[in-house]
Amino acid sequence: MAAAPRPPTALYDYPKYWAECLLPTPFLPMSRQEMDQLGWDSCDVILVTGDAYVDHPSFGMAVIGRVLEAQGFRVGIISQPDWRDAESFRALGKPNLYFGVTAGNMDSMINRYTADRRLRHDDAYTAGDLGGKRPDRAVTVYTQKCREAFADVPVVAGGIEASLRRLAHYDYWSESVKRSVLIDSTADILLYGNAERAMVELTHRMAKGENIRDITDLRGTAFLCRTIPEGWREIDSTSVDQPGRLKKQKNPYEMSKPSDNADAKEIRMQALKADTCASAESASADSEPQVLSIIPDTQAIKTDPSSTYIRMPSFDEVTADPVLYAHADRIFHRETNPGNARPLVQRQGRNDIWVNPPPIPLETEELDWVFDQPYKRVPHPTYGDAKIPAYDMIRFSVNIMRGCFGGCTFCSITEHEGRIIQSRSEESILNEVEKIRDLTPGFTGVISDLGGPTANMYRLNCKDKKIEATCRRPSCVYPSICVNLETDHKHTTQLYRKTRALEGVKKVVVASGLRYDLAVLDPEYVKELVTHHVGGYLKIAPEHSEDGPLSKMMKPGMGSYYEFKEMFERFSKEAGKKQYLIPYFISAHPGSTNEDMMALGLWLKSNGFRVDQVQSFYPSPMASATTMYYTEKNPLKPLGKNNTEQIFTAKTQEQRTLHKAFLRYHDAENWPMLRKALRRMGRSDLIGSGDGFLVPGESRREKEVIRRQSTKARPNLKAQPRSSRTKPRRR
Ligand code: SF4
Known part of the structure; x- marks a missing residue:
């Protein structure tokens, strides 16, 4: 193994x-x-x-x-x-x-x-x-x-x-x-x-x-x-991250006892020195998720991953107990770094499932080699002229990297591709653009995307390989951008410049999702992007306006959105371009209450946004947000019994439709439902005409229809025998 x-x-x-x-x-x-x-x-x-x-x-x-x-x-x-x-x-x-x-x-x-x-x-x-x-x-x-x-x-x-x-x-x-x-x-x-x-x-x-x-x-x-081979030492997952009642809540991502290992000491010292802000945050925010620590897991350094595996709760246990399911989620996300992950073992029926640690990321030369294979870049001839929409979408676009260190809980890219960024060389990318220009039928000079899972993570990696190999943070950018993360976008800026300078290339659009909290750290990059690579609209995804849901998504607060918006508008003006920022939001995400959705609706209205399509939360396998959806527990926090946090999740069709409706407050079809919900929430003050309201009140005709309906629904007391007209008794 x-x-x-x-x-x-x-x-x-x-x-x-x-x-x-x-x-x-x-x-x-x-x-x-x-x-x-x-x-x-x-x-x-x-x-x-x-x-x-x-x-x-x-x-x-x-x-x-x-x-x-x-x-x-x-x-x-x-x-x-x-x-x-x-x-x-x-x-x-x-x-x-x-x-x-x-x-x-x-x-x-x-x-x-x-x-x-x-x-x-x-x-x-x-x-x-x-x-x-x-x-x-x-x-x-x-x-x-x-x-x-x-x-x-x-x-x-x-x-x-x-x-x-x-x-x-x-x-x-x-x-x-x-x-x-x-x-x-x-x-x-x-x-x-x-x-x-x-x-x-x-x-x-x-x-x-x-x-x-x-x-x-x-x-x-x-x-x-069927049987665990000899020579392997088992660690019970509950000793790594305690799901039961703890005398003192502790961060399971911290070491229990510092290792004497010399490497570990050095890494620990570096990490502690470097990340003073992270420790200040963790000291002050008791109510915030506590899992994100820069402190290397020295227990992992002590336990040799070539001879130690982690036994997770069995299938029967995670099925029977939501806390153990959430605990398994935490363990799984801890063990995703190829530098320190140990094999995971889970009993399922009479067998164990053995999951080896993740693959070592590809080096740039290897990724180039993968992309340089003799692809024809078109569908197999057997399909004739039939359209394949996914192909049409990507045929003029170039994938420049793999992986994502964002760690958004509703997304499974990190669980699949890992959070270490694997980037292609400039040369390989430029070669591919030339191949598109020379070989792809219908090319008009526009590269429709130069991106990947995230547009602006190209060649952004941890500054220190040793620290990276011991790190167990599920995100390099949440709750704050790690001081060890390279944030200079110069390679991406240079790549954009070289690509649009290629003969036959008229325009290069960046359509992949942008991590704007990262982008604002490099104004030169934002200027380059806004001046040359926006096709009129730039879609970005704050996903929510409220801190509660954002903390469950592991997304940045709205502060960085405003910062980016200011830069976007300034650079667009300087370039003499009329361009628009289109924010995207998720409805019904775990942790998002009716009040949160109402606040988001008001935010959209006050900012003049009318969204056409709304993405409802889709619980995909293995995402942490899916764990929240299913267990109603927060796997971003230690799960000791002192943790009584219940995560509200809109699960019924009625709740999910209402959350969507808040985002489409401008759609008249949603008004009856929103009015009803607002009255139930004690927020009738938001029903009316004008800026301070979310939805207009009923028209005279609607009022008349409601009056008639309620008259119809009211029982005809005269027609009933006297005995059934009495008020219901209190039990
Ligand atoms: S940059 Fe990412 S990998 Fe490196 S220490 Fe920070 S969180 Fe860990």
């Missing part, structure tokens, strides 16, 4: 597999006919995906396929097979090594259902935008069908759906806690996160004859484990 971090083999340094002589392919084959044309008798690996096959580095299957191809393996793709028929899974014959199964770029449930669990009829990842081309819980269904097609072929599960279901997790759609997808799907191994490293090593080892069941030491993998 996982060894302590050691420099891994670079992706391009593996000796090639013998089939290299039959490669590369124009497209990865999707049919027997294409295999024949390539002179292949079989595939070494067959990838099964819920998405249409677009040979582009923004599509996970294309990336994994091309990376394996570059190692010398013959890779075929079965895209959106008929999952009712095992024959579709035999389309390319039997793979020599394994089936690789993914739901696609999105979780199949999120792809298929809205945040209110309504069925969608479209699918941006399907030719013709047609819904219904993939099953619900695609990883499980596809894996079972692969087994049915070829019972003796191993199955490797990956992609975001498998990744976020590696442990027991709350499933919003069935409103229940579900076991790891490894159990339901029967996959042999699960690869989580960006899986190039694990996939390449796994495939080479299997090609050399290793049994997949014996490959247990790969980072970024999870598997079923």
Whole structure:
């Protein structure tokens, strides 16, 4: 099982597999006919995906396929097979090594259902935008069908759906806690996160004859484990983070006893010296989330991650006790740093699920190598002229980095990709822009995005690798921007300048989400962005106006929004441009009460915003906000019994609709509901015409309708026998 971090083999340094002589392919084959044309008798690996096959580095299957191809393996793709028929899974014959199964770029449930669990009829990842081309819980269904097609072929599960279901997790759609997808799907191994490293090593080892069941030491993998191998020491998770009553509440992210380890001492000293503001904050804010500490977890330094694992509460325990579920969430989020994470083990039925620590992030040269593979950058010809909306959205855009250190609790990017930023080189990015210019049909000179999970985290990393390796903060920017974080955006600014200077490039737009609390630390960057890279509107996401919900989201307060707004308006004016800032908000987020939503509605009204679309909170597996939604506990704080905080969450359809309605206060259809809610909340003073009100009062006609309805609803007392007219008695 996982060894302590050691420099891994670079992706391009593996000796090639013998089939290299039959490669590369124009497209990865999707049919027997294409295999024949390539002179292949079989595939070494067959990838099964819920998405249409677009040979582009923004599509996970294309990336994994091309990376394996570059190692010398013959890779075929079965895209959106008929999952009712095992024959579709035999389309390319039997793979020599394994089936690789993914739901696609999105979780199949999120792809298929809205945040209110309504069925969608479209699918941006399907030719013709047609819904219904993939099953619900695609990883499980596809894996079972692969087994049915070829019972003796191993199955490797990956992609975001498998990744976020590696442990027991709350499933919003069935409103229940579900076991790891490894159990339901029967996959042999699960690869989580960006899986190039694990996939390449796994495939080479299997090609050399290793049994997949014996490959247990790969980072970024999870598997079923019947017995814990010898030589491993168990740490019970409750000794790392106590969920029960504590005599004295303490921050579980702090060490219990300082380590004597010399490295640890030095790191501790550096961290303590550097982060005086963080300690001042933590001393003053008893009511604030306490998990975010710069102090390295020296217990982790003492416990060797190559021989120590953490036993989490079992599936049965987290199902039975919300506190233990929230506790498991805390443990999971503590163990996400490849520099210090230990394996996590969770009992599920008669087996354990063993989750190895996350993969070591790719070096810049490796990421460049991944992006430099011979992608055709278009959908497979089998789709003809049919539109694939997800492809249309990204075909002129360039992904410049991976990972996110924001840690927003409603988002699962950090849980999937990690919080260490992996950036491409300038040269590789500029090469890709030139490829778009020269090869992509329909290019008019506009690059539609130069970004990634966040627009402005390119080459922003922890200043000190040693500190980074011991850090357990779930965010580098919340509750305040860490003093160890590099915040100079000069590399991004320079990249923007060089990209727009390329011949044939008329405009470069930045459409990825901007972390504006970070951006304001570098006014030169904001000026560059505002002057050259805004297409009229810049969308940013404060997500809420109120401190309560913002603290549950781990988002900055509105102070930095105003700071950014001031800069945006000033630089737009200086550039002589009329540009607008469009803020986005989430409704029904855990911790957001009716009063919070009302305050947000008033904020929107006083700032003149009328939002068209509202995103309701969508509880995705493994996000901390989903834990709040399910348990009504706050996993951002220690969970001792002294912690009695109950998190309010709008769960019923009525509550969720009301929260949405507050954001669309200007929509007349919402007024009756809002008036009713405001009266119930004792805020009738907000009903009326004018600036100080949220919604107008009833018109004369509406009043008349209400009067008639209430008359109708009132019982006709005269028609009733005298005995039933008495007032109800008090019990
Ligand atoms: S910058 Fe991020 S990784 Fe580095 S010490 Fe701060 S929080 Fe930890």
